[in-house]
Amino acid sequence: MQLRVENPLTRLTLAELRTRTSMKWRTYPDDVLPLWVAEMDVPTPEPVAEALAAAVRRGDTGYPIGDAYALALGEFAQKRWGWDGVTPERSAIVPDVMLGVVEMLKLVTGPGAPVVVNSPVYPPFYDFVGHMDREVVEAPLGADGRIDFDALEGAFQGLAEQGRRGAYLLCNPQNPTGVVHTPQELERVAGLSAEYGMRVVADEIHAPLVASWARFTPYLSVPGAEDGLSLMSASKGWNLAGLKAALALAGPASAAELARMPEEVGHGPSHLGVIAHVAALRDGGPWLDALLAGLDANRALLADLLAAHLPGVTWQPGPGTYLQWLDCRALNLLDDPAEVFLERGHVAVNSGIPFGTGGEGRVRINIATSPQILTEALERMGAAVGRN
Incomplete structure (x- = not known):
């Protein structure tokens, strides 16, 4: 019999959270409520705290090795998603998801190759891809926040006509919209990618964070994805971003490519992170x-708070991640409402502009906090635009 666990989002007070020294709580002054970067306002899960304490007590603080991560993720994937595709033979530990994305793109593309993304999307997609000498090509999402397959095929076709092949960097679940791609959508992704010679690399870091009314589908689980690559991690689901580790996964047809990843990449993860x-x-x-x-509960609360304090804001609740994408254009705050919410309301949310095309006039808000903090933040945001 499993013991009932109290809602982690209600465990910590604002005063306790302000003692933290991580980016979320130290970037802005103490009069700012931070609802921006992907950290959750939760205590460390007890099994994690116990495992770390035990490792430190026995001095187990060396270099990572072995297949424990792959086996644990395989058990989790089977239980949660009914997927048995995670095996030690087709996996490798990497320092974190974005560094893993870089290594996977190096395996399947060359310098100058195009990498297609669905904007608006996680800003490091632009930063890391550009830094590794690949070209970001946007295929914007549809108005519903889902993949626009006309735009995606148009991007693929345009590249094919230029004689260029590259990769499609898929975000599943999608950050910032919270969309969880369906099996049918992912199959269509696999088919189009094969047709135009594009390799799929899937960032699936938010996979554990899917609401009860939706279901996550791993990209590598769908027909046609056999040559795909995926990156997964426990870091977002259990708030372990500072404990660096992730797993690179290969479909059956890309296992040989994953095996070519340099050995030193596997030295980058933290041993304590893997534990x-x-x-x-x-x-x-x-x-x-x-x-x-x-x-x-916080998604439902956000709906009520928006109606009460920011009725001009439109929002399509995303079942994936703990990040929500708010369209603030009707508030007439120009392109970057995040600046107004910070300067006038002392609430930090992410500006939509770095997320690429479709980000103007939008903000991303992190709802992985207490109902009290979320309520105060929305009240302040409403006051910032004269609604309260």
Whole structure:
């Protein structure tokens, strides 16, 4: 019998959170409520804390090795998603998801190759891809926040006509919209990518964070994705971003490419990070379920708060991630309402502009906080635009 876990989002007070020294709580002054970067306002899950404490007590602080991460993720994937595609033979530990994305893109593309993304999308997609001498090509999402397959095929076709092949960097679940791609959409992605000679690399870091009314589908689980590559991690689901580790996964037809990844890449993850992630995946299920219920409640609360304090803002609730994408254009705050919310309301949310085409006039808000903090933040945002 599993013990009931209290909602992690209600465990910590604002005063306790302000003692933290991480980016979320130290970037802005103490009069700012931070609802921006992807950190959650939760205590460390007990199984993770116990595993880390035990490792430190025995001096187990060396270099990572072995297949414990792959085995733990495989068990989690089978239980949560009914997918048995995670195997040690087709996986490799990497320092984190974005560094893993870089290594996977190096395996399947050359310098100057195009990398297609669905904007608006996680800003490091632009930063990391550009830094590694690849060209970002946008295929904007549709008005509903889902993949616009006409735009995607248009991007692929345009590149094919130029004799250029590259990769499609897929975000699943999608950040910032919270969209969870359906099996049918992912199959269509695989088919189009094969037709135009594009390789799919899927960032699936938010995979554990899907609401009870939706279902996550791993990209590598759909027909046609056999030559795909995926990156997964426990870092977002259990708030372990500072404990660096992730897993690169290969479909059956891309296993040989993954095997060519330089050995030194596997030296980058933290050994304590791997221990923490394994504990989360194996023993953190009840904690995750309590978190997901808390996020469901916060989505409902956000709807009420927007109606009360920012009725001009439009929003399509995203079942994936704990990040929500707000369209603030009707508030007439020019291109960057995040500046107004920060300067006038002392609330930090992410500006939509760095997310690429479609980000103007939008903000991304992190709802992985207490209902009290979320309520105060929306009240301040309303006051910032004269609604309260």
